[in-house]
Amino acid sequence: MPKIVYDGSLDPRTFKDVIGQTIIRLLESDPDVIYVDADLMSTIGTYKYHQEHPDRAINMGVSEANMMGVAGGLAASGFKPIAHTFGPFASRRSFDQVFLSAGYAGNDITVIGTDPGVCAAFNGGTHMPFEDVALYRAIPTATILDITDTVMFKTLLPQLIERPGVKYIRVGRKQNAKVYDEGSAFEVGKSIRLREGSDLTIIACGIMVHEALQAARILSEQGIHAEVLDMFTIKPLDVEGLLHSAKKTGAVLVAENHNKIGGLYAAVCEALAFHHPTPAACVAVEDEYGEVGPQDYLQQRFGLTKEHIVQVAQDLIKRK
Amino acid sequence: MTNNVNALKKLAAQIRLGAMEAIQARGFGHVGGSLSVADTLAVLYGAILRVDPNNPKWPERDKMVCSKGHAGPAVYAALALKGYFPYEDILTLNQPGTNFPSHCDRKKTPGVDMTTGSLGQGTSLAVGMALGDRLKGRDSRMYLIVGDGELNEGQPWEAFMFAAAQKLDNLTVLIDWNKKQLDGFVADINDPQSFAAKMEAFGFHTQQVKGNSVEEVLRAIQACEEVKGRPHAIVLDTIKGAGIKEVEDTFSNHSMTPKPEVIQGWVQILRDQIAAMDGGVFDA
Numbered sequence A: 001m002p003k004i005v006y007d008g009s010l011d012p013r014t015f016k017d018v019i020g021q022t023i024i025r026l027l028e029s030d031p032d033v034i035y036v037d038a039d040l041m042s043t044i045g046t047y048k049y050h051q052e053h054p055d056r057a058i059n060m061g062v063s064e065a066n067m068m069g070v071a072g073g074l075a076a077s078g079f080k081p082i083a084h085t086f087g088p089f090a091s092r093r094s095f096d097q098v099f100l101s102a103g104y105a106g107n108d109i110t111v112i113g114t115d116p117g118v119c120a121a122f123n124g125g126t127h128m129p130f131e132d133v134a135l136y137r138a139i140p141t142a143t144i145l146d147i148t149d150t151v152m153f154k155t156l157l158p159q160l161i162e163r164p165g166v167k168y169i170r171v172g173r174k175q176n177a178k179v180y181d182e183g184s185a186f187e188v189g190k191s192i193r194l195r196e197g198s199d200l201t202i203i204a205c206g207i208m209v210h211e212a213l214q215a216a217r218i219l220s221e222q223g224i225h226a227e228v229l230d231m232f233t234i235k236p237l238d239v240e241g242l243l244h245s246a247k248k249t250g251a252v253l254v255a256e257n258h259n260k261i262g263g264l265y266a267a268v269c270e271a272l273a274f275h276h277p278t279p280a281a282c283v284a285v286e287d288e289y290g291e292v293g294p295q296d297y298l299q300q301r302f303g304l305t306k307e308h309i310v311q312v313a314q315d316l317i318k319r320k
Numbered sequence B: 001m002t003n004n005v006n007a008l009k010k011l012a013a014q015i016r017l018g019a020m021e022a023i024q025a026r027g028f029g030h031v032g033g034s035l036s037v038a039d040t041l042a043v044l045y046g047a048i049l050r051v052d053p054n055n056p057k058w059p060e061r062d063k064m065v066c067s068k069g070h071a072g073p074a075v076y077a078a079l080a081l082k083g084y085f086p087y088e089d090i091l092t093l094n095q096p097g098t099n100f101p102s103h104c105d106r107k108k109t110p111g112v113d114m115t116t117g118s119l120g121q122g123t124s125l126a127v128g129m130a131l132g133d134r135l136k137g138r139d140s141r142m143y144l145i146v147g148d149g150e151l152n153e154g155q156p157w158e159a160f161m162f163a164a165a166q167k168l169d170n171l172t173v174l175i176d177w178n179k180k181q182l183d184g185f186v187a188d189i190n191d192p193q194s195f196a197a198k199m200e201a202f203g204f205h206t207q208q209v210k211g212n213s214v215e216e217v218l219r220a221i222q223a224c225e226e227v228k229g230r231p232h233a234i235v236l237d238t239i240k241g242a243g244i245k246e247v248e249d250t251f252s253n254h255s256m257t258p259k260p261e262v263i264q265g266w267v268q269i270l271r272d273q274i275a276a277m278d279g280g281v282f283d284a
């Protein structure tokens, strides 16, 4: 069970450090694990390891499509490949290779796409994936996780490399709020209830978990009791957890750092429409391209804030 | 416009200064790759490109695509000095709402001919624009700047093969062979061997020059005009971080967050260099 230690403070460790350390630990403990990167090792602290172990941590250079194909080939040779690059290059730039050379051809690979959505900040619109989840959701049986904090990352990556199929993790490189205690256990397909409530359910993932928890606190001061689920497992979606909460609260708000088309909001709406039609709304990117700037500015610019969640929640419960 | 080498040297130093002042205003940025390409930008905007800063979309103009889009700060400095917009504007680099993002964006910045930043993609776009100009019967030339690390991508080679097959002699590819990419040395990461031999084999009229020498770059670009029926490639033998010794000597000089006093020192070095140069004021 995950132990929740959220108090709004930042994770003491950056994702950047934990991503690199977790990959290296897996390489050291399992000779079948192999790691490929596309000239972005220094962004997650693995370049030094690559220099010492060039056969375990392979730098492909800036060639993402080639990297996904090579990862597929390494999988066919009996390896468990982990491929890393920034989110846009791990998804749109190399999509057909992930889809066919890995997915369709039955070569199981794990892809880490860093700096999701507005986390791409100063790299700007070309580097800002608001569509990576939409793309990966369309790959049959793919697993998609949007990571909340460093404890979650280091617990789930080892599980993920053992899962069949195409696996995609979207994760930032800076610090999110700390939510889970060391030693917490996570299960793919099982969301985590971070707060109980009766008036609406806020379903969030990644950086939006922190915003959702803050929004729930503000709403409770207004007498609105929001339940908050961490739906880090976008695919497979925790339909059971979703329905359980939706039946209780009768309203569902999804908060995600992604286009509202094709991401978590879409997945939630698809499940609700079939199983238990429920008024729903989202705090997500309104079908726009990204732009450059500090992350806090971009969260304001695209409405990915606690204030916006509060406002959308107030409107949503009127529709119950 | 000028063919005066001293004026071009001075312009190159001014481009370096503009790029560093923009990065200084933000506090961090793509230092190494902006500096290595400054001399080429000086030659292009100082001596070669037929463009009109008052009419940036003039269809008959020559075009420049910087496919290594992260050299935006240097491109913006060149465009400001050329008169496209006030110099102060580039100091908004990467600020909220800016028209000067890390990576070149044609929808934001006057004079930027193509949006780039996802490495490799600017090559096909430039080939398409060069082909389009030819099909429209325009007498326009296309200058495409690519990074050496960027050439790890497969797409540029698809674009080059196609450009040669189309005999696109209005295209000049300028390869910024600065030996380094993001993680380290190009030769350590994914050794490309000889770019010159590769471009030659692809059917390009190919030259290799000292890319931080405005004289050599100017002469090479001018030589392209004499060769018909083939696209042109110039391998620019450059130094990543060229023009500021301390940056040249730093291993990780791709994206840098220098201490305020450090970047102030670099800015001062460039100002002193410019003050000591003759060549007058650059006249766009």
Ligand SMILES: Cc1ncc(C[n+]2csc(CCOP(=O)(O)OP(=O)(O)O)c2C)c(N)n1
Pocket: A038, A039, A040, A062, A064, A089, A093, B032, B033, B034, B036, B068, B070, B117, B118, B119, B120, B146, B147, B148, B149, B150, B151, B176, B178, B180, B181, B182, B240, B254
């Ligand atoms: C498709 C893609 N992959 C990765 C990146 C991240 N990235 C930005 S610059 C860079 C290295 C580029 O090296 P090079 O082309 O040699 O540029 P220069 O040395 O001139 O700065 C990388 C990997 C990117 N912008 N686009």
Ligand SMILES: [Mg+2]
Pocket: B147, B148, B149, B176, B177, B178, B179, B180, B181, B240
């Ligand atoms: Mg380079």
